[in-house]
Amino acid sequence: MSEQERTLGIVGLGSIGGNLARQAVRKDIDVVGFDVKERPELEDLGVDVHEAGDYEEVGELDAPRVVYLSLPAGELIDSEIDGLLDHLEEGDVIMDGGNSFWRDSMRREEACWEEGVYFLDTGTSGGPPRAAEGACFMVGGREEGFAIAEPYLDALSVEDGLIHVGPPGSGHFTKLVHNGIEFGMLQAIAEGVELLMAGQFDMEDTLPDLFETWNNGAVIESWLVELMGKGLRQEDQQSDAPDDFTDIPNYIEDTGEVNWLVQEAFKGETPIPVITQSVMELFKSRGNQRHAYRAVALMRHGFGLHPFGEDEYFANERVTGRVENVSRNKLRNDESTMDTVHSTRTGEYPADPDEDWPDHTT
Incomplete structure (x- = not known):
């Protein structure tokens, strides 16, 4: 990476963007960062931090400019791209490193390309720990744009953790x-x-x-x-x-x-x-189902008189109803048991004359 290519813009200096900034500084990449919060801990490391939206500083970066977005998916991405485009020029690169919907990324790429700016949907994996040491990137977008951003991504990725997967949208899809x-x-x-x-x-x-x-x-x-x-x-x-x-x-x-x-x-x-x-x-x-299990209980009671709520008999049968492998071995080795098998299949359960058993044939 030449001296002219050693400055990276990062929008969003939270757990991912902030750790990427830390890693970049350690690897002698100058970082101009933008965030809604003050980040004195990053400034102490040498990150040039500015208020989010104050993108005049982006225009001062050496061309071709490369800016990495580390922001939540949604309309915020669109608004920040709009703000950046006012200060970028043809041949510059915007990377969206968040978890955006890939069809949104395809739309954003078209809008950026109308201005001559490359847009790379940059799927980023590894969480904050890997962002600080070496992340994994899967990138979609035009090959020419990827070639411009590749030196930065290569420096910030773990070994063999960078791939250009295909056209716009493919990075966020993968x-x-x-x-x-x-x-x-x-x-x-x-x-x-x-x-x-x-x-x-x-x-x-x-x-x-x-x-x-x-x-x-x-x-x-x-x-x-x-x-x-x-x-x-x-x-x-x-x-x-x-x-x-x-x-x-x-x-x-x-x-x-x-x-x-x-x-x-x-x-x-x-x-x-x-x-x-x-x-x-x-x-x-999350406990969102307030009524589904009640509905199941109601229907089970209807067809089999199964109890509502907890029931001691059924709870006991869950434990005692299976006698490990005794039945399997006996069926395999004793032909005389076939009569028992037939009676069981037809629902003829032996019954204790002193107790009514629940009907389990349903």
């Missing part, structure tokens, strides 16, 4: 698919924790070491497994993290991007059951 995969993986790991905690073995104290073991050579070795183990050991946690795993609120927030992916899958009749179900499970964590 980032969205990435987020969908992430949701599925999170759900699978969470269900594993549920199984381990609910099983017959006392695993609570073993879980942290188990996840550390899994992250050393196991097939499911991954950063998410590593984070699960660290979280259970209370390592590298933020100050607001609960002290105990059971104190974590059973409520999951998100910004809704993966919903767009599920909607797109429905439109294209593309089956993505794992990702879709992971989104549904997230919804369920």
Whole structure:
């Protein structure tokens, strides 16, 4: 990267943009930053911080200018692009590093290109920790624009963590698919924790070491497994993290991007059951269903006189209704049991003459 190319504009100096700025400064890239808040900690590192919207300073950057947006998806992106275009020239580059809808990115690219400005939808992964050390970028947009921004992205990415995936929109589309995969993986790991905690073995104290073991050579070795183990050991946690795993609120927030992916899958009749179900499970964590389970209970009572609410008999049968593998082995080895199988299939249950049993044939 030549001296003329060593200044990067960053709009939005929060957890991602701020850490990218820190990393850039360490790598001798001058940063002119813009934010709605004062950022003295960044100024102390050498970042030239200005108030958001004060884009006259952008015009002072050496051409071709490269500006990275680290902002929430939505109309804010459009308004900031409009403000930047007043101070950019033909051949300059705007990168949107947020989780914008890829069709919005296609529209924004057309608007920027009318002014001769390149727009790159720059899917950015790794969260704040990787932004500070080396992020992962998947970039969509015109090849000429990518060539201008590539030296900056290459410097700020982890090794082999940069790819130009295709035309405008493709960067944010691939980032969205990435987020969908992430949701599925999170759900699978969470269900594993549920199984381990609910099983017959006392695993609570073993879980942290188990996840550390899994992250050393196991097939499911991954950063998410590593984070699960660290979280259970209370390592590298933020100050607001609960002290105990059971104190974590059973409520999951998100910004809704993966919903767009599920909607797109429905439109294209593309089956993505794992990702879709992971989104549904997230919804369920928020307790939005106030009436659905009541409706199920009402119908089950109607066709089978199943109880409303908790019932001691049914709770006991959930535990005692299966006799491990005794029935399977007996059916396999004893032909005389076929009469029992027939009677069971036709609903002829043996009954205690002194007790009415609930009808389970429905």
